[in-house]
Amino acid sequence: SSGINAEYGGILPNHVPTIAILLPGVVSIHGENGDVTKFFVSSGTATIHADASVQILAEEICDVADIDANAARAGLEAAQSKLASASDEVAKASAQIEVDVYSGMVASA
Numbered sequence: 001s002s003g004i005n006a007e008y009g010g011i012l013p014n015h016v017p018t019i020a021i022l023l024p025g026v027v028s029i030h031g032e033n034g035d036v037t038k039f040f041v042s043s044g045t046a047t048i049h050a051d052a053s054v055q056i057l058a059e060e061i062c063d064v065a066d067i068d069a070n071a072a073r074a075g076l077e078a079a080q081s082k083l084a085s086a087s088d089e090v091a092k093a094s095a096q097i098e099v100d101v102y103s104g105m106v107a108s109a
Contacts, residue, residue, distance in 0.1 A: 011054055018048040024104030026064060027056065038064040040108045042101045060101075069109035076102035 022044040029037045044058035079098035086092040 011048055011052055013052045015048050015052045017050050018046075020046045020048070022046055022056070022058060024101045026108050027058075027061075038108075040064050040067060040105060042104075064108050067105055067109040069106065072102055072105035072109055076106055 022041050024042055027039050027041055039061050041058040042060040044056060047055045079095055079102050083095035083099055086095050
């Protein structure tokens, strides 16, 4: 789950204004009619305003229904291989980000 849902359990009216970091995971949007739309975000921030409106800035976002579980697992395996063979700190950090994102996608699919 994303930083918002995991940390706050959702955004309700009169929420305290907050800025949150979004980790790889799912952001669920609840419409006024009760419909729920789920999006996967790779990373980003969410700003919760005093009126309980939320602004989400995500590096990458897609509908959870559009995630190809097989492609996500293949991406995770490739990222884990990159991480295992990374020879310097920059390469390790880059590969770790890929592992985190693909792990989130696999869990979301």
